[in-house]
Amino acid sequence: MQxxxxxxxxxxxxxxxAAVMIVGSMLLNTTQNATEKIDEKTSRVISKIExxxxxxxxxxxxxxxxxxxx
Numbered sequence: 001m002q003x004x005x006x007x008x009x010x011x012x013x014x015x016x017x018a019a020v021m022i023v024g025s026m027l028l029n030t031t032q033n034a035t036e037k038i039d040e041k042t043s044r045v046i047s048k049i050e051x052x053x054x055x056x057x058x059x060x061x062x063x064x065x066x067x068x069x070x
Contacts, residue, residue, distance in 0.1 A: 051069045053059050059069035 048068075052067060053064040053069045054067070056062050056064045058064055061069060063070045
């Protein structure tokens with residue numbers, strides 16, 4: 001009878017480990033997607049900041065329209 005209990009415990013441990021691995025994989029995937037979106041948003045914000053201006057002297061092209069170099 002002890003062998004049957006031991007086998008049941010092993011099966012239970014394997015199922016728990018499989019569940020933990022699935023959840024971990026899902027969290028890793030979610031983290032990667034979030035990182036990509038943050039990188040894209042950061043790049044867009046930096047691009048807008050780089051094009052910001054107060055007057056024409058702030059722009060390489062010499063044209064500042066509505067606070068943005070054109």
